[in-house]
Amino acid sequence: MYRFVFTQVLSRFDPEDVHHLTVRGLRLLSVTPVVKKLVHRRLAPRDPALRVQAFGVHFPGPFGLAAGFDKDAGCVEAMSALGFGHVEVGTITAHAQPGNARPRLFRLAGERAIINRMGFNNAGAGAAARALSRVRGVPAIVGVNIGKTKVVPESEAVSDYVASARELAPSADYLVVNVSSPNTPGLRNLQAVELLRPLLKAVKEVADGTPKRTPLLVKIAPDLADEDVDAVADLALELGLDGIIATNTTISREGVASTETGGLSGRPVKARSLEVLRRLRSRVGDRLVLVSVGGVEDVDDVWERLLAGATLVQGYTGLIYHGPLWANRIHRQLARRMRRHGVTDLREIIGRTAS
Structure with missing residues (x-):
């Protein structure tokens, strides 16, 4: 049914307009207590075999929503109710910004892909912190992805990230430093270890100082050379x-x-x-939690990433092409596959095929 709706209706409209309409609908669901709870009861992962612990946080299932969809933390509860084991919001910047000029979102339906040059459009860290401080009607594990405000020069990037961390780390189940988007000029320069070290040290000091100590992760680009992937892995351990x-x-x-x-x-x-x-798994083993995202479409992809060493897996683009029941379907199929293979705990398969 969703495929028909997508090809015959949604694909005829501007993708960003469809996205905004979808987010508004999900925000409505998030503030409708009875419906939200009914949807959560029906679609959220409940099989005990799917539960996994990472950096001290208990996840109901390993498959979550990647950053980029819920930029302002407005529909966390709705996405959790639809079956995602965690929701990563953002990317959020210290200061509100409109992002790049439209059009800035493009579907490549034949390749099951999208191109975006959104430019971290968001209402700012303060607004996101207020949204995350609201009492939730359904359980939700929330990661917060922070990035650099576009107008802030590279020389002031550390203080800009720290400002976001101070606002958002107390409300996050985990915090992510995003230095890998291609849509903010100069941002990827921060992946260089000599620039990344002081940035991560400063943000980590903030994250470590929250009442429960907020776990900190870094998000990297696929375009890094292998030796740079190794360098970031070594820095994360250091x-x-x-x-x-x-x-x-x-x-x-x-x-x-x-x-x-x-x-x-x-x-x-x-x-x-x-x-x-x-490559990361071979470099760090199980000393760091690895979260795999990129090209995840179905349960086969999730299974493969777990075997390769990911503790958590994320998707976003697949939601556009597979519809609102996508996460629920993946978790149900994953639970069935685990039973078929005699697996009762995800820890039994994480990293099984890693070299």
């Missing part, structure tokens, strides 16, 4: 970070016909994302 999220969108256009600028996500990113995951 600083005592809790994990790495791999990977963000790519600037590569291999396998797609479009020449639109921006970050490419979806199926074309799958191979490199998995490659980076395997």
